[in-house]
Amino acid sequence: MTMTDDLYPSRVGGGEQIIPRLDPVIHGPAPSGESPLDRDQLDCYEQNGYLVFPDLLPELVEPLQADIQRLRTELRGREELVREPQGDGLRTIFNPCRFSPQIDGLFRHPKVLPMVRQLLGSDVYLMQSRVNNKPAFRGRSFAWHSDFETWHVEDGMPRMRALTAWLMLNENSHYNGPLYVIPGSHKLYVSCRGRTGEDNYKSSLRQQTLGVPEPDTMREILREREIHAITGKPGTLVIHECNLLHGSPDNISGDPRQVVMCVYNSVENKPVAPYGAARPRPAFLSSRDYTPAAVA
Ligand code: 6CS
Numbered sequence: 001m002t003m004t005d006d007l008y009p010s011r012v013g014g015g016e017q018i019i020p021r022l023d024p025v026i027h028g029p030a031p032s033g034e035s036p037l038d039r040d041q042l043d044c045y046e047q048n049g050y051l052v053f054p055d056l057l058p059e060l061v062e063p064l065q066a067d068i069q070r071l072r073t074e075l076r077g078r079e080e081l082v083r084e085p086q087g088d089g090l091r092t093i094f095n096p097c098r099f100s101p102q103i104d105g106l107f108r109h110p111k112v113l114p115m116v117r118q119l120l121g122s123d124v125y126l127m128q129s130r131v132n133n134k135p136a137f138r139g140r141s142f143a144w145h146s147d148f149e150t151w152h153v154e155d156g157m158p159r160m161r162a163l164t165a166w167l168m169l170n171e172n173s174h175y176n177g178p179l180y181v182i183p184g185s186h187k188l189y190v191s192c193r194g195r196t197g198e199d200n201y202k203s204s205l206r207q208q209t210l211g212v213p214e215p216d217t218m219r220e221i222l223r224e225r226e227i228h229a230i231t232g233k234p235g236t237l238v239i240h241e242c243n244l245l246h247g248s249p250d251n252i253s254g255d256p257r258q259v260v261m262c263v264y265n266s267v268e269n270k271p272v273a274p275y276g277a278a279r280p281r282p283a284f285l286s287s288r289d290y291t292p293a294a295v296a
Pocket residue numbers: 128142145146147150151204205208285
């Protein structure tokens with residue numbers, strides 16, 4: 001595909017506008033025919049753009065937390081660690097799958113991977129993994145965005161055939177900076193203003209400004225839709241579609257929030273040259289290893 005085939009132009013110098021989604025939401029069935037999700041769950045994902053599985057893997061929470069503690073020290077000084085926008089608290093650890101067999105195992109778990117393959121209708125590879133950390137009182141917000149917008153513009157992901165699965169490592173309440181989503185927003189695409197500067201990721205991962213729809217666009221989207229906060233107990237798994245609008249507020253509560261996330265992309269949706277950036281982001285943000293993930 002070349003730049004002229006850009007189905008989802010964004011940050012290419014035009015004004016902001018809402019354009020239609022051209023890809024299906026559910027691409028299934030899985031290549032093997034496995035179908036862990038039932039009709040109601042599929043309908044819910046199609047309509048809302050996300051699914052919540054309360055208490056799916058509670059037994060993994062403690063070992064994962066312990067391993068993340070280890071990574072915080074072992075990875076000190078590396079570019080995989082992203083700090084808060086002001087101050088130097090830890091915001092994100094990227095690519096934890098590379099450094100933690102436990103985290104890698106979570107995202108190849110028999111309770112997780114088959115659902116992902118069913119939704120994406122193919123084999124998948126692990127494109128990006130991360131731990132998002134929002135310490136008590138100090139954890140900072142994430143602005144409204146569609147992940148796909150960034151992956152398209154900055155990484156060259158051609159189509160909407162990816163999703164994120166994430167596990168809550170402590171309780172996600174209404175108060176500790178939970179994920180806000182706009183159910184149904186995955187069916188629209190916001191083509192954003194601006195142009196992507198060189199190495200935008202170095203600032204955007206601390207505080208995103210490009211690819212953030214403006215208030216007028218958000219008002220338009222929210223005229224017929226609502227914001228929903230995803231809450232749950234530790235061990236709850238969430239799957240959200242790559243183009244679902246989401247963000248999260250500051251954590252001014254006394255309870256930390258930590259989640260571990262993995263982005264899966266279909267092996268039939270491999271990236272091309274970025275649609276709005278001079279060169280693709282480093283592999284720790286968007287893997288170039290397209291080996292189909294196998295259940296571990
Ligand atoms: O950069 C990424 O890949 C992801 N992180 C942020 C903060 N925004 C876009 C996307 O979700």
